[in-house]
Amino acid sequence: MNHSPLAVIDPEAKIGENVTIGAFAVIEKDVVIGDNCYIYPHVTILDGARIGNNCTIFPGAVISAIPQDLKFKGEQTTAEIGDHTTIRECVTINRGTASRGKTIVGNHCLIMAYSHVAHDCILKNHIIIGNASQLAGEVEIDDFAIISGGTLVHQFVRISSHVMIQGGSRIGKDIPPYTLCGRDPIVYCGINIVGLRRRGFTNEQVFLIQDIYRTLYTRGLNNSEALRCIETEYAPSDERDLILNFIKSSTRGIIRGSIDEL
Secondary structure, eight states, X not given: OEEOTTSEEOTTSEEOTTOEEOTTOEEOSSOEEOXXXXXXXXXXXXXXXXXXXXXXXXXXXXXXXXXXXXXXXXXXXXXXXXXXXXXXXXXXXXXXXXXXXXXXXXXXXXXXXXXXXXXXXXEOSSOEEOTTOEEOTTOEEOTTOEEOXXXXXXXXXXXXXXXXXXXXXXXXXXXXXXXXXXXXXXXXXXXXXXXXXXXTOOHHHHHHHHHHHHHHHHSOOOHHHXXXXXXXXXXXXXXXXXXXXXHHHOSSOBOOBOGGGX
């Protein structure tokens, strides 16, 4: 471990090999940090933090502070960061409550400056959270989602995989997979074609996803009718099934379609 003599590191913290810790960083007792991490000066890592390998945490970030939730009663919980994840300046990631017991940020994520990840959120892998975005408690975000800067996400919202959210959005409903969403109030604006092509989706897959969303949003059907049509008119596939299962399991309801799409 390569650490500044001005860092404050509890001797019981578990710190891996080849970890750099800058001046005035604070590492508390019940902390685990994996190998090859770089902790910049003035980072605060509190009890309950579990940080994977090859992570970089920039100045001013606070990992595993107690939840901003009045129901929290001091229970032992964690904030868990996966491998190859970057936490930029002044990000705050709170640990969990009795509800889930942990807050999770997955592998290969980028959490940009001044963002907040509240208690019991679950962020999967390859997620980008733009500057100053705020996630309330128990939000779930799936792989390859991009949340642009200044976005506000209501508690319990689910954001599915391969979505792109416009900066400054306010999200109070669930965001189904593969979509491009924006405007105020937030609506479906099409599918995330650029992101899908970057990740190797074929033309056939892209056209299928587009067609399914035309059925959902442009045929004048209510959600139940649209889901029945999607189930009967399209052969089973990973793309169809992900969309169907996400919408069926949504408890908050999904975002509406843009007036331009109707």
